[in-house]
Each structure stands twice: as C-alpha cells, then as structure tokens.
Amino acid sequence: MLDHRLATQFAAAESPSREGLVIAVVIVACLLATGVGFGAGGLLGAFTGFVVAMGTGSGLAIMLGSKGTDLSPVQPVRVGQKVGGLSAAGACLGGAVLGGWRWGWATGLVGYALGAAVATILGWKAAHSIGNQVAGEQSAGLPATESGSLAVVPPGDFMARTAGGRPNQMNTTPYDGHPFHCACGAIHYFETGSTEVLRELGGMRLVLGCPHGNAVTCVKVRGILRFAGFQSLFGTQT
Ligand SMILES: [Zn+2]
Secondary structure, three states, X not given: OOOHHHHHHHHOOOOOOOHHHHHHHHHHHHHHHHHHHHHHHHHHHHHHHHHHHHHHHHHHHHHHOOHHHOOOOOXXXXXXXXHHHHHHHHHHHHHHHHHHHHHHHHHHHHHHHHHHHHHHHHHHHHHHHHHHHHHHHHHOOOOOOOOOOOEEOOHHHHHHHOOOOEXXXXXXXXXXXXXXXXXXXXEEEOOOOOOOEEXXXXXXXXXXXXXXXXXXXXXXXXXXXXXXXXXXXXXXXX
C-alpha cells in the first residue's frame, strides 16, 4: 500500500514490543506472591501478596510505558507519569513491608495511592508549563485548528523533515474517530489498528499512512492532557 522505499526506511528501526513480557511477569509475580502470602499469613497474607504484586507490577508497567497503561502523549507529562509509576511501585512494596503479611494489603494500597498522587501532581505541573508554551505559540499566529492548507512536499524532503523519531509507542486509542487531512487530498478518520502510524517524532508529531494510497502525512497531535485533534503539517505522495 505504501511506497516501498518509505516503508523500508520507516521499518528500519522497529523494535519488538515489551508489553507482552511485562504482562506475563506481572501475572507470574501475582500468582507467586499470592501463594507465598497464603503460606505466610493465611487469607490476609494471600491478599497482601496479590496487592503488592499488582501494585508493583502496574507501577513498573507505567514506568516502562506499556501500551495498555494510557500514558499521556505529551513527553514531559509522560516523564512525570513514569516517575509516578516508579514511586507507586516502590511505595506499594515499602508499605507492604511495613504492614507485614497481615496488614500489608492495606499499607500497600495506601503506598500505591500516594505514588499515584505523585504521578498526578508531576503530570499536572508538566502540563501547566507546556500550556504556557502552547498559549505563546497560538498568539504567534499558528493555526489552532485543523485546516485544509496542507503542504505537499517531494518524498525526499518529506524523509528529511521526518528524520529521527522512533516507531510509535504511544497509546493512540484516544485519537480514534478523529479526522486528519491527508496528503492525498481527502479527510480520513483515525482508527487504531487500521490507520498506519509509521513514526513518532518530537514535538508531538506522528507520520500517518493514507488508508487508500501511497500518501504519508506528518500530523501534530494537539491538546495537553486531553487530545484536541490532529493538525496536518505536511505530507508527500509517491
Ligand atoms: Zn489519504
């Protein structure tokens, strides 16, 4: 569907997903910890083991940025969430150690909640500082909404302007159903799984493939904590 050269260049840096591995490790850890907890402290002990493994596992999953964890697409916000994920995992584990097998489930839950609160505060602070930058950009006259004025550039220029970046790792489900102006001239509606996301670039930009032809389009993901639509920047047709 896509031009062979483009597809090859974009595929060059693909890396395997670690999502499956994280989920498998969490499940195994849950089962082990629940069993060990039951042996050490009966039913409450089993519950403690389960809470610790789930809390630590999901905290670590957030830090690693697994696709299922719904991280913010905004990089500094994501860093805050990752730090929060790590502190949630650590605090959950620490709380359980303090509470022992009998009360560890309660102290572990409190620890996890504290860690989650840290993540929220860090995310809010990062979003606040970006919000000021975006307000500055908008007052500088940049378009704030999706427009039809999409620059179509030669393929070589397109590759040069989208150099770097990485294979897409963000959760794109919040974008489902939202339109983007494609370099083919049509408006398409984004759908995770069927819309090709060829690259994730700095500045909250994605390279999207045309579902019907050989066009690729670089779009900006607008919005701070909540997705506010795509803004097409430039594209190419081969
Ligand atoms: Zn198209």
